[in-house]
Amino acid sequence: MRELAGRAAFVTGGASGIGFALGRRLAEAGMKVMLADIEVDALKAAVENLRNIGPEVRGVACDVTDPVSVEMAAKASFDAFGNIHVVCNNAGVGGGSGIDDISLENWRWVLDVNLMGVLHGIRTFLPHIRAHGEGGHIVNTASMAGLNSGMGFSAYSASKFAVVNMSEGLATRIKPFGIGVTVLCPGFVRTRITESGRNRPARYGPSQKPDPASSAGTLAAQIAEMIKSGLDPDDVAAQVLTAIRENELYVFTHHDADWRGELEARFAAILAAMDKAAVRQAERLS
Ligand code: NAI
Numbered sequence: 352m353r354e355l356a357g358r359a360a361f362v363t364g365g366a367s368g369i370g371f372a373l374g375r376r377l378a379e380a381g382m383k384v385m386l387a388d389i390e391v392d393a394l395k396a397a398v399e400n401l402r403n404i405g406p407e408v409r410g411v412a413c414d415v416t417d418p419v420s421v422e423m424a425a426k427a428s429f430d431a432f433g434n435i436h437v438v439c440n441n442a443g444v445g446g447g448s449g450i451d452d453i454s455l456e457n458w459r460w461v462l463d464v465n466l467m468g469v470l471h472g473i474r475t476f477l478p479h480i481r482a483h484g485e486g487g488h489i490v491n492t493a494s495m496a497g498l499n500s501g502m503g504f505s506a507y508s509a510s511k512f513a514v515v516n517m518s519e520g521l522a523t524r525i526k527p528f529g530i531g532v533t534v535l536c537p538g539f540v541r542t543r544i545t546e547s548g549r550n551r552p553a554r555y556g557p558s559q560k561p562d563p564a565s566s567a568g569t570l571a572a573q574i575a576e577m578i579k580s581g582l583d584p585d586d587v588a589a590q591v592l593t594a595i596r597e598n599e600l601y602v603f604t605h606h607d608a609d610w611r612g613e614l615e616a617r618f619a620a621i622l623a624a625m626d627k628a629a630v631r632q633a634e635r636l637s
Pocket of ligand 1 (some may be wrong): 416493578
């Protein structure tokens with residue numbers, strides 16, 4: 352979508368971190384912006400903060416785990432701005448990893464926000480964008496954790512792998528309608544993701560912290576340190592704006608040898624397993 356000025360965007364998780372930075376960049380590009388978030392006080396502050404960029408920044412309370420809440424937030428956006436063109440399904444929570452440490456409620460919470468939240472955004476806005484026919488772009492926030500298994504056995508990685516896959520599948524299906532898709536796969540970014548428990552609804556049970564002495568606890572501490580010294584969310588948002596304009600499917604914010612190496616090792620292991628299967632099949636047939 353080359354022309355953003357005068358058009359309208361909807362951003363979930365818009366009160367903090369990457370979502371807030373996206374909201375600011377989209378507003379600076381001349382778009383009307385609806386920030387949607389479950390954390391209402393932070394949302395009010397975020398809207399206030401962006402007011403100097405333009406009067407067309409608004410906020411709406413929204414819990415992405417609830418399809419009705421997303422539909423109501425969409426309706427508020429249509430009422431405020433008319434047609435919506437850019438939808439950023441960005442809200443997400445971190446939920447730790449480990450086989451024994453993570454409850455079923457924790458799995459459900461992380462999957463409901465990170466995976467079902469993205470689905471609810473797509474299901475709600477895609478028919479609208481197709482119907483108005485003015486073109487559009489959907490941005491789904493995944494993670495590098497959606498491409499490699501460095502986080503081990505975790506709901507977070509499972510949710511992000513799913514978001515990468517959904518985005519790739521969606522891109523091919525909606526290209527003919529002039530609607531683009533970007534899947535954002537950041538490495539570590541300086542946000543409040545390690546404090547995700549602040550927005551955990553009571554129905555998912557209490558927040559869980561892994562035993563600091565366990566391997567999951569050590570991994571969580573390492574990740575927290577890397578997030579503290581992570582990329583500025585504004586850098587991430589700038590790359591997303593370019594991807595929207597250039598209609599690019601993937602955004603990778605981290606691409607040094609370590610990040611590439613993890614991907615290369617995974618793809619090499621998959622291809623090696625395929626080669627082995629081919630050799631065994633040839634042996635069976637001979
Ligand atoms: P953040 O914690 O600063 O922002 C997340 C926002 O999502 C918050 O405003 C929060 O209130 C909102 N949110 C949480 N649950 C919600 C719900 N049920 N409904 C609506 N809003 C909800 O964290 P950050 O890092 O900005 O997270 C944004 C996205 O970036 C997430 O999808 C996260 O998984 C992803 N990401 C973050 C990375 C990082 O290093 N910070 C790395 C890779 C991906």
